[in-house]
Amino acid sequence: MLKVTGKHRCVAGVVALVVVVLMLVVPPGFSTNAQVERPSDRKASGFVHEPQLYRTLFHTVFLLNEQAEEAERAGRTDVAQALRRAFKQEAGLEVEQGVVLDRLAAACEQAVRAVDARARAILAARRANYPDGKLGAGQPPLPPSAELFALQREREAVVLRYRDQLQEAFGRSVWERFERWVLMPLDAGLRAGGAQRYEPVEDGSVEYSSETGNLPTQAGESIVTGSVLISYDPETNLVTGVATTELDYAAQDWYVGQVACSLRDGDGNRLVSQSAYDTDEDGVVSVIVQTVGQAGMAYSAEGSYKLRLVVQDTIGRYLDYWDYPAGVSAGTGILGYYAWYRGRGPLQWRPTWNRFLGRLTAPLQRALVLSGNPRFTANPITAATDHTHVDVDVEVRTAADVIQPGDFAVLAISVSSKPPGASVNFISGTNVNVPLNIADLSTGRFTLSVSKPGQYRFGVSVVDVRRPDGQGGSYSILNRVTVNAGAVTDPPLTAN
Known part of the structure; x- marks a missing residue:
């Protein structure tokens, strides 16, 4: 049974965001065949500990869906909708991709819980050595369990198997985008934060390293993970925060997890907060909190992570076997922020x-x-013309540190439907750059010609968000921008 508290909606404020509203008009114009400059095909090397990362990913999605079902049974459909869309809209997933991820x-x-059940039997037998959570006089604590380490590796292999299935189901192009959204920012943040690991060397000893990696858990160390997600759903106007902490089997031998989650406004005021600890001692505990948004306000979610020590000696001191470091190595990824704590002793009292x-x-x-490849109402173009254009108005509302002067969106247009036998030529190209102005609207124009009159329907999508580099080129800031989430579709389209 998952531990989840703070599921009820509370009144508070709205997220700092940038909104691009697309509105089309069609009067006379012309084009080239300019190619859109795509985001670079960057690859992250030395990702963070992948079993823990993907376990966090899959568990968070499962948890949100589970709580959405509970909200639906209670008749809170707006809460359920916000929970189901949390994470997916930030990841830029299409509906079909979201269904695959949910499945x-x-x-x-389910597969992880099957391994967990075997581990819990071993843990219960080991805990039986400490009646009432206390060591006997002169009784030493048990050494780490080789069986638990082996089961942890089996559990990690299960998670990576589902990672591989997700990659196969998404296909190359979608997976590369998913890597950019989920793994690359997270990995970069962890490197910047000085994440640490311990690696075995040839003589069997352990060597310290400041790099991240995806090695499986080594015997002689233990991992506790923490994550916090914040999501804003524009349709329900709800802000959702999720914080989770999870202990590997070696940690569960000596600790119980505790987590708190709060939502704060831009001034740091706490709006709603809940906490929970792992009452059934299955190694994972999560908290979900929600608040109603108010336009123009900024929000953050905070996760706080603790361990409860559960074994005492005869004079009342608590055994801290793995001696985890206090402090956080964290990176910004699709899960918001993510950290892991590696403990390897020596034990402390x-x-x-x-x-x-x-x-x-x-x-x-x-x-x-706003939103994914919107399609616009078909309207008549009454005569063949070589000077028609489609205007796209872009409105930006966000915190000033997100969008900087000179930033621009790359928009792409396509023909959704046209009269039989008709052709459309985008004389100005199928892509245009539109400046992002925080305080004002800006307009991009697609220039086109058509070969015959009739009903035409167009679709527009945002394919990149870029920042000038001062050399006539640019680099993508797409990993700071949520694209295609909630646009008004089918606005009126007029034509000459």
Whole structure:
């Protein structure tokens, strides 16, 4: 049973965001065949510990869907909608891709729980050595369990198998975009944050490294993960925060997880907060909080992570076996912020049961561009013409640190439907650059010609968001921008 609290909606404020509203008009114009400058095909090397990353991904998706079902049963359809769309809209997933992710997340959760059940039997037998959570006089704690380490590797292999299935189902192009949204920003943030690991060397000892990696858990160390997600749903006007902490099997031998999640406004005021600890001791505990948004306000979600020490000696000191570092190495990814804590001892004795790990704060700072390849109402073009154009108005509302002067969106246009035998020539090209002005509208124009009169329908999508580099080129800032989430479709289209 998952531990989830704070599921009820509370009144508060709205996320800092950028909104691009597309509105089309059609009067006389012309084009070239300019090619859109695509985001670079960057590849991240040395990703963070992938089993934990994908476990967090799949579990978060499963948890949100599970709570959405509960909200639907309670008649809270707006809450359910916001929960189902959280994460997916920030990842820029299409509906079909979201369905695939939901299916694999549920299957992964079921498979992981099957391994968990075997581990819990071993953990229960080991805990039986400490009646009432206490060591006997002169009794040493048990050494780490080789069986638990082996099961942890099996669990990690299960998660990676579902990662591979997700990659296969998405296909190359979608997966590369998913990597850019999920893994690359996270990996870069963890590197910048000084994430640490310990690696075995040839003589069997352990060597310290400051790099990230995707090695499986090594015998002699233990991992606790924490994540916090913030999401804004423009249709329901709800802000959702999710914080989760999860202990590997070696950690569950000595600790119980505790997590708190809060939503804060732009001034840092706490709007809603809940906490929970792992009452059934299955190694994972999550908290979901929601608040109603108010236009023009900025929000952040904060996750706070603690361990409860559960074994005492005869004089009341608590055993902190793995001695996890206090502090957080975190990166911004699609899950908001993510961290892991690696403990490898030596064991410590502490006067209280409380072991604070750290906090993660996830600001909602991505730009939000309205919605995925909107298609516009078919309207008559009454005569063959070589000078018709489609105007696209772009409105930006966001925190000033997200969009900077000179930033622009790359828009693409396509023909959704046209009269039989008709042809459309985009004389100015199928892509245009539209400046992003925070305080004002800006307009992009597609110039086109048509070979015959009739009903035409066009679609427009945002394919990139870019920042000038001062050399006549640009680089993408798409990983800070949520594209195609919630546009008004089918606005009126007029034609000459």
